Amino acid sequence: MPEHIQTTAATAPAMTMRARMKAPEWGALLIFLLAEIVFFTINSPYFLSWPNLVNIITALSITGILAAGGTILLIAGQFDLSVGSGTAFVALMFALAAQSLGIMPATGIAIVVGLGIGMLNGFLVTVVGVNALITTLGTLAIFRGLTLSIGGASSLRITGFDWAIARPFLDIPLSALLFLAIALIIAVLLSRTVFGRTIYAIGANENAARLVGIRTKKTLFIGFVISGLCMAVTGLVSASQLGSTSGTTGMGLELAVVTAIILGGTSLKGGTGSMFGTVLGLLIVGVLNNGMTLMNINSTWQQVAAGTLLILAVSFDQIRQRFIRA
Amino acid sequence: MVAPAFLSVRGMRKSFGPVKVLHGVDLDLAPGSVTALLGENGAGKSTFVRILAGDHQADEGSIAINGTPAAFRTVAQSRDAGIRLIAQEIADAPTLSVAENIALGALPNRFGFVDYRAMRETASRALSSLGADLPLDAPVSSLRLGERQIVEIARATAGASRCLIFDEPTAALSDAETRRLFALIERMRAQGTAILYITHRLDEVFAIADRVCVLRDGRVSLDAAVADTDQAAVVAAMVGHAIATHHDHYAYAEKPGEKLISVRGLTADSFSDIALDIAPGEIVGIYGKIGSGVPELAGAIFGALPYAAGEITMDGSPVRFRHPREAVERGIGFLPADRASEGLLRQRSVAENLAAPSWHRLARGPFISRAIETTAFSRWHKALNVRSRPDGAERILTLSGGNQQKVLLGRWLEAGSRLLLLVEPTRGVDVGARQEIYQVLRDLARQGHGILIASSDYEDIVEAATRAIVMVRGQMVAHLPQADISTARLTEAAGGGAHA
Numbered sequence: 001m002p003e004h005i006q007t008t009a010a011t012a013p014a015m016t017m018r019a020r021m022k023a024p025e026w027g028a029l030l031i032f033l034l035a036e037i038v039f040f041t042i043n044s045p046y047f048l049s050w051p052n053l054v055n056i057i058t059a060l061s062i063t064g065i066l067a068a069g070g071t072i073l074l075i076a077g078q079f080d081l082s083v084g085s086g087t088a089f090v091a092l093m094f095a096l097a098a099q100s101l102g103i104m105p106a107t108g109i110a111i112v113v114g115l116g117i118g119m120l121n122g123f124l125v126t127v128v129g130v131n132a133l134i135t136t137l138g139t140l141a142i143f144r145g146l147t148l149s150i151g152g153a154s155s156l157r158i159t160g161f162d163w164a165i166a167r168p169f170l171d172i173p174l175s176a177l178l179f180l181a182i183a184l185i186i187a188v189l190l191s192r193t194v195f196g197r198t199i200y201a202i203g204a205n206e207n208a209a210r211l212v213g214i215r216t217k218k219t220l221f222i223g224f225v226i227s228g229l230c231m232a233v234t235g236l237v238s239a240s241q242l243g244s245t246s247g248t249t250g251m252g253l254e255l256a257v258v259t260a261i262i263l264g265g266t267s268l269k270g271g272t273g274s275m276f277g278t279v280l281g282l283l284i285v286g287v288l289n290n291g292m293t294l295m296n297i298n299s300t301w302q303q304v305a306a307g308t309l310l311i312l313a314v315s316f317d318q319i320r321q322r323f324i325r326a
Numbered sequence: 327m328v329a330p331a332f333l334s335v336r337g338m339r340k341s342f343g344p345v346k347v348l349h350g351v352d353l354d355l356a357p358g359s360v361t362a363l364l365g366e367n368g369a370g371k372s373t374f375v376r377i378l379a380g381d382h383q384a385d386e387g388s389i390a391i392n393g394t395p396a397a398f399r400t401v402a403q404s405r406d407a408g409i410r411l412i413a414q415e416i417a418d419a420p421t422l423s424v425a426e427n428i429a430l431g432a433l434p435n436r437f438g439f440v441d442y443r444a445m446r447e448t449a450s451r452a453l454s455s456l457g458a459d460l461p462l463d464a465p466v467s468s469l470r471l472g473e474r475q476i477v478e479i480a481r482a483t484a485g486a487s488r489c490l491i492f493d494e495p496t497a498a499l500s501d502a503e504t505r506r507l508f509a510l511i512e513r514m515r516a517q518g519t520a521i522l523y524i525t526h527r528l529d530e531v532f533a534i535a536d537r538v539c540v541l542r543d544g545r546v547s548l549d550a551a552v553a554d555t556d557q558a559a560v561v562a563a564m565v566g567h568a569i570a571t572h573h574d575h576y577a578y579a580e581k582p583g584e585k586l587i588s589v590r591g592l593t594a595d596s597f598s599d600i601a602l603d604i605a606p607g608e609i610v611g612i613y614g615k616i617g618s619g620v621p622e623l624a625g626a627i628f629g630a631l632p633y634a635a636g637e638i639t640m641d642g643s644p645v646r647f648r649h650p651r652e653a654v655e656r657g658i659g660f661l662p663a664d665r666a667s668e669g670l671l672r673q674r675s676v677a678e679n680l681a682a683p684s685w686h687r688l689a690r691g692p693f694i695s696r697a698i699e700t701t702a703f704s705r706w707h708k709a710l711n712v713r714s715r716p717d718g719a720e721r722i723l724t725l726s727g728g729n730q731q732k733v734l735l736g737r738w739l740e741a742g743s744r745l746l747l748l749v750e751p752t753r754g755v756d757v758g759a760r761q762e763i764y765q766v767l768r769d770l771a772r773q774g775h776g777i778l779i780a781s782s783d784y785e786d787i788v789e790a791a792t793r794a795i796v797m798v799r800g801q802m803v804a805h806l807p808q809a810d811i812s813t814a815r816l817t818e819a820a821g822g823g824a825h826a
Binding site: 192193194195197198200201203204205207208209210211212213214215267271272 | 628630649650651653654655660662667668669670671672673674678682683685686689692693694695737
C-alpha cells in the first residue's frame, strides 16, 4: 500500500472550500424559507411566537414522518404513492382492533399492518418486477377501497388513545417530537451508515450497484418496508390526534409527501438528496400554509401556492443545472 | 494545388459556463477528402462537431460553406447545408422500424401523408450501399448495437449529403462491418463528399484518412497530410509530449498446479463448452469481436449473468455465484464493458465510487463516513496516478474516461480482490492513460493477482496479456503463448484479417 504523503494541512482548507461550494444545493431553499419567515413576521404579529412555531411543526408531523420514508425511496429512484391510503387503512385496523382487543394489542396489529403494506409493495417491485409507480398506484387504490368498504361511510371513534397530543417537553406535542426523532434517525441512516450508502448507490446506478456486490433488491425491499413502518406510525398518530378515523383519512397525503421531498432537492432520477433537504421542503410548505392561514387567505389558495412553489423550485434547479453543465 | 474547402472554420471558441472547451479552432474540409480528427477525451472533439451539426452554437468564430459565411442555429440549418453527423451515442427511435429510422427527419410524403413505398426504397438503397442486409420492417430495438450503428450511418448517407461527420463509428462494429464502412467512405470520397472522421484508433487514421487533425485542450495541435506525418508525431500531438514506446516487459513464470480459478464446460446462450484456467501472476487475454461471447463469459464467471451448464472451481472447491456479491466475497473484482451504464455511481463522489465494494469492511459497525472513504481513496490516489483532488470529493463524472477507469480498477484493489475480470479495460480511455493502465495490470500480476482481460481491442491483449485466447461466436478458436501474440495473429484467428 502506498504511503499517503499528502499533509492534512493541505487538504483541510480544500474540504471547507467544498462545503462552501456545495451550499447552493439547499442554500436557495434556506434563503426562500427565511424570506417566507420575514414576510409573515411583518404581516402577522402572532407568526413568530413559540406556540405558532410549534403549530407549524405539529401540522407537519404526519406528512413529515411519511416523507422521511419517502426520501429513502426517492433517493433510491423509487416511489411510494400508497402512503396516504396506507395510513387510513392502518388507522381503521387499529380502531377496529381497539374496540374488541384493547389499545395495546391494537397497536401491535397496526404496526403489523403497516409492515405488511410495505412488504407487499416491496415484493411486487423487487420480486415480481412491477414498476414502483404502478405498484403503489395500485396499492393506493386497493387500500383506499378496502378502508371505505370495511369501515363504511361514517367515522369510527377511538377513545383513551390521545398520547399524540400530550405535550411533555417545551409545550411540543408528542406527534411533533416523534416526527423530529424519525427525521433525525433517517438523516443519520442516510448520511452515516452503509445502508444509506447503498441507497444512494442504487439510485445513482442500479446496474453498477449490483456489480459492486450490493444486494439491490434486498435493499429496495427494506426501503419499502421502512415506508410501511412510517405508515403504521402515521396511522397511529392520526388516530390519536383526531380521536377517530374515517374513509377520507390521509386523502392526498402522497402528493404532499412527494412535493416536500422534491422541493427539498431530491432528484426524481434518484442518487441525490438528503433528509435535511426534505425537512427544508416540508418547512417551506408548512410555513406557507400557516402564514396564509394567519393572513386569512382561503385554504384553497394554499394549494395553488404550494403547487406554484414546487414548479418554481424545480424550474430553478433545471436552469441552474443547465448553467453548470459543461 | 489545394482544392478549395467545402467547409471552412475559423477561430471557433466555445465555453460552457466557466469551462472553456474550444479556444479558437481553424479547420478546412475539402470535398473528396477524408480528414481524421483525433484528440484525447475532453479535448473538445465532440463539442466541435456538434457545433458543425447545429446542435451547439459557437461563442465566437466563423463557419463558411464554399466560401459563403454560414451560421447554424439549428440542426435543420446544418442539414440543409448538406452536413450530416453520425453521433457516437446511438440516437434512434427504438420502437420504429429500420426503414422509418433511416428516413427519420426526411420522411418522403405525398400531400402530407407518408409515402411508405418511397421510404422503403430509400432505406433499401442506403442499406445495400453499405452492404448491409437488415429487415426493413423490424423495430430497431430488435437489432444488435452494431446493426443499429449501421442504421444510423444509413440515415446519414441516404439523403444528399455533401459533408459527413463520423464520431467514432467503429467502436460498436464488427470487423466485417468496419471494412464495409471503409468501402463506403471510399465511395463517398470519390463522389466528392467532404468527410470528417473522429477516432481513437491510429491504424484507422492511416488506413482511410488523407489529412489528420489533432485537438488538444481546445486547440489544433497538429494539422497535416497523412503522408507527411507518422504515428509517433500524432500521439505526441495528442498527449503533448512523446510517449515512450519502449515499456516494461512482464512474463508469467509458470508454476504448475497453482490456480486461482478453473472453468470447465461453461455453456450459456452466447458461448459453449468453455475451459479456462487462471493462475496467480497470469494475465489471460481473451480476444473477441462483438458477438464472440467474450464479455458474456466474464459476466457469467462473476455471477452477473446466468449460465446453463459447466463447473467453476476456486481454491479446489466448486463455486456457483448466484449474485455478484458472492463472487466479491470470494475475492473477485469485475470491470464492466460499459463504464457509464454498469460501472459508475454517477452522481456520487470519486472516493465513494472507489470504496463501494468495501463499505462493509471499512464501516465501524453500521456506520461509515466521508473521512473513512477519503482515507481509502488516498491509498490509491497516487499509486494509480488518478488525476483528481487528493480527497476524491468531486463527482466521478467530472473526471476523464481514463481516470474514471483507474478509480473503478482501484475499487477492486481496495476490496482486496485476488482475481480481476476486466471487460474492455481501455474502452474510451485516451492514449496516455491506456499505457498507465497496462502498467498497473503488469504490476498487479507481479504481486500475484490473476487477471482476465476480455476485450475487442487487440491492443489490450498485445500490450498486457501473458497468454491469449481468441473467441469467435462463443467458441475458443485459438490459444496463443505470449511470444506469439500479435495484432496479425489475433485478427487472423478471429477470422478478420487486419484492416490496417
